[in-house]
Amino acid sequence: MNATVLTCALCIAIVLFVATVYLGGARRLNGSDHVPAHAGRTRSSVSVEALFVRIRTEMQPPAITHVARPRYLTVPEAHREMLRHTDCDFRRCGRKAAAWDALQTAGVIRS
Numbered sequence: 001m002n003a004t005v006l007t008c009a010l011c012i013a014i015v016l017f018v019a020t021v022y023l024g025g026a027r028r029l030n031g032s033d034h035v036p037a038h039a040g041r042t043r044s045s046v047s048v049e050a051l052f053v054r055i056r057t058e059m060q061p062p063a064i065t066h067v068a069r070p071r072y073l074t075v076p077e078a079h080r081e082m083l084r085h086t087d088c089d090f091r092r093c094g095r096k097a098a099a100w101d102a103l104q105t106a107g108v109i110r111s
């Protein structure tokens, strides 16, 4: 009696083991649970040329304007403008002239 129960339990265990291994292997061979949904797609909605154009655009430094601001510059703003317009002539660049005036008025520079 005991040997029969043990044999039956062993048979059931073997059947469950084989079924698990077989079904797991079949699923792996099928591959449905391992392949991501986007695999195999080679196209996206953005073209390579569009990406290059965007990269070139974003890598360019922002354009600076040389027209004077319509308001008075603070000393830190004037310092930044002077650095930004280092190569400009203050007689031709309104920003540099305004920065110069602001720094001169604040007593930071003397002419």
Ligand SMILES: [Zn+2]
Pocket (backbone or CB within 6 Å): 065, 066, 085, 088, 089, 093, 094, 095, 096
């Ligand atoms: Zn300038």
